[in-house]
Amino acid sequence: MNLHWMLVIVAGIIEILWATGLKHASNLITWLGIAVLIYISFVVLLKALEKVPVATAYAVFTGIGTAGTVLVETVIFGESFSWSKLLFIGLLLAGVIGLKLVTADPDKKEEAI
Template sequence: MNRNWILVLMAGLIEIMWAIGLKHASNWISWAGIALLIYISFVLLVKATKSLPVATVYAIFTGIGTAGTVVVEMVVFGEAFSWAKVFFILLLLSGVVGLKLVTNESSKKEGEV
């Protein structure tokens, strides 16, 4: 895994934190922290898209955030567990993994020489 995919992974993990923070924020300090996390996640995402395909990066970023947020809410915050949720998270993750597998890491972004 190269540096740019690590940036995407880090941005996705930070997205989980700020998405959960949206639900649990209760004062201006926590809202400021959420704003900072949003900023950091998008800075990492923009850096990754400098050399990776934007559509694939964004799909993987949102997939990590979506699946991770659901799992953390169920495990840590007591959100209701259901096998349907698990099935659809696995379906989402299989799509994300599929996109990663079919994306040529050495391909240049459109317009690059």
Template sequence: MNKHWLFVIIGGVVEVVWVSGLKHADHIWEWLITLVAIITSFILLIEATKKLPIGTVYAVFTGLGTAGTVIAEMLLFGEPFRWSKTILILLLLSGVIGLKMVTAEGSSTDETEAKN
């Protein structure tokens, strides 16, 4: 795995932090953590799109963030477990993994350089 895919994965995980923070933050330090997480996740997203196709990066980023947020809500914040959610998360994650597997690394940069 190259560092740009690592940026996408870490950015998706950090997205879970800020999405949960938007819902659950009550104190100034919680809002500051949320703000830092927002900035961090988008910096990682921007860096990843410099070498990977933006459509794939965005789909993987939001897919990981969505699945992670649903799981975090169930594990940390008492959201009730439902099989339907679990099956849909697994379906979403299979699509995310599939996109990563079929995406050629560096394809967005190669296309841009070929046009110039």
């Protein structure tokens, strides 16, 4: 896995933080923190898009954010658990992993040319 894919993953992890924070923000400081996290996540994602296809990177970014937010809310904040949630998170992650596997590595494309 190259640096740019790692940046997509980091951006997705930061998305989990700010998405979870949206529900739990209660004052100006927390809202400012969320705004900073949103900014950072998109700056990191934009850096990743220099070498990663936009559609695939955005799908991976939002998939990590969605699955991670559901898991954090369930494990840390006590949201209700259901097997159907787990099934759909698994399907989402399978799609994200599938997209990553079928997307050609841009560095290898450049070497072939």
